[in-house]
Amino acid sequence: MSKRDYYETLGLSKGASESEIKKGFRKKAMELHPDRNQDDPTAESKFKEANEAYDVLKDADKKAAYDQYGHAAFEGGMGGGGGRNPFGGGGDFNSAFSDVFDDLFGNFGGGQRGGPPGATRGSDLRYNLKVSLSDAYNGKQETVSVNSSVSCDGCSGSGAAAGSEPTRCPTCSGMGKVRAQQGFFTVERTCPTCSGRGETITNPCNICNGSGATQRERSLSVNIPAGVERGTRIRLSGEGEAGQRGGPTGDLYIFIDIDDHELFEREGNNLFLRVPVSMATAALGGEIDVPNIDGNTSRVKVPMGAQAGKQMRLKGKGMPALRGSGKGDLYLEIAVETPVNLSAKQKELLKEFEELSADSNPESKNFFGKVKSFWKV
Numbered sequence: 001m002s003k004r005d006y007y008e009t010l011g012l013s014k015g016a017s018e019s020e021i022k023k024g025f026r027k028k029a030m031e032l033h034p035d036r037n038q039d040d041p042t043a044e045s046k047f048k049e050a051n052e053a054y055d056v057l058k059d060a061d062k063k064a065a066y067d068q069y070g071h072a073a074f075e076g077g078m079g080g081g082g083g084r085n086p087f088g089g090g091g092d093f094n095s096a097f098s099d100v101f102d103d104l105f106g107n108f109g110g111g112q113r114g115g116p117p118g119a120t121r122g123s124d125l126r127y128n129l130k131v132s133l134s135d136a137y138n139g140k141q142e143t144v145s146v147n148s149s150v151s152c153d154g155c156s157g158s159g160a161a162a163g164s165e166p167t168r169c170p171t172c173s174g175m176g177k178v179r180a181q182q183g184f185f186t187v188e189r190t191c192p193t194c195s196g197r198g199e200t201i202t203n204p205c206n207i208c209n210g211s212g213a214t215q216r217e218r219s220l221s222v223n224i225p226a227g228v229e230r231g232t233r234i235r236l237s238g239e240g241e242a243g244q245r246g247g248p249t250g251d252l253y254i255f256i257d258i259d260d261h262e263l264f265e266r267e268g269n270n271l272f273l274r275v276p277v278s279m280a281t282a283a284l285g286g287e288i289d290v291p292n293i294d295g296n297t298s299r300v301k302v303p304m305g306a307q308a309g310k311q312m313r314l315k316g317k318g319m320p321a322l323r324g325s326g327k328g329d330l331y332l333e334i335a336v337e338t339p340v341n342l343s344a345k346q347k348e349l350l351k352e353f354e355e356l357s358a359d360s361n362p363e364s365k366n367f368f369g370k371v372k373s374f375w376k377v
Helices: 018-032 043-057 060-074 093-105 133-138 279-284 344-355 362-376
Strands: 125-131 140-151 177-182 185-190 213-224 233-236 252-258 264-267 270-278 286-291 297-302 311-314 330-337
Touching: 018 043, 043 060, 125 140, 125 213, 133 252, 140 252, 213 233, 213 252, 270 279, 270 286, 279 286, 279 330, 297 311, 297 330
Parallel strands: 125 252, 270 330
Antiparallel strands: 140 213, 177 185, 233 252, 264 270, 286 297, 311 330
């Protein structure tokens, strides 16, 4: 006997969307579930058929194969049947069924997973830390002050006053969850009396008023690694807000910002430095001393006839790599400085120099030659 089309089984048209498939299975599951059709001997097989169809169509890869090849795509046990659940469907029934009913009833069959009843993780905290470019180059140990909630010392986080203890919640009998019958489902919800804690506090701690946590300013040491960049995030595990009802503590995230430097500009691991050079040095060439970010200096040879804007590279004089080895480079940009506040003698010498330099400025000669050609057109 040939199998029914999976889309037809769920009352769908071929090419149905993910949400339509989920909605179709939800409707069929409610309609065909054996518990609701105990007088129908075919109910179990019909439900099995719907479950098998949903198991294939909810999976994007299986659905694509089925759309192209039909049931033949799963011959040999690739999909469809297989008896892996109580009704013999192709996928795990609990997983498929809870997919659909989670949005109706919350966690299907459930409540919180892991940890004490009602326990919640503490919030993460953010701290913005600004460091100098020199500190980013060298790395450093920084101390930061953080105001956050911590476990109350007066009650050790229980919320109950000294000499007393929380009592078992009478509504949920300490389970943190209550059950309700909805049709043929038994659904568990967080207990409204104790909010899932399983305990109630009749005599709250006078320090934290029963919350189990207090605010405190803490000093923490942060390791700033060499080569850190603006926007780098450093995580301090367990240094965030205290968890509630025995839950784990959150984390503290340090976000790094870098101060602008008065000399250097940074781009990745490279540094850029604008170096003023006198007209005479630029024309005749010479040596100059330039600063490095590590506090030392490097002697650099300026070539004869250096023009404004010329760049020179000092390899390995940039920032260290944050992850990995090696350093970036330092790029020097020549800025030819025009002298000011000239004396009469200097002016006289410059005029004389200008008169003798007609053929010494090839760029100017070329430029004005082009200008003359332009005006003749």
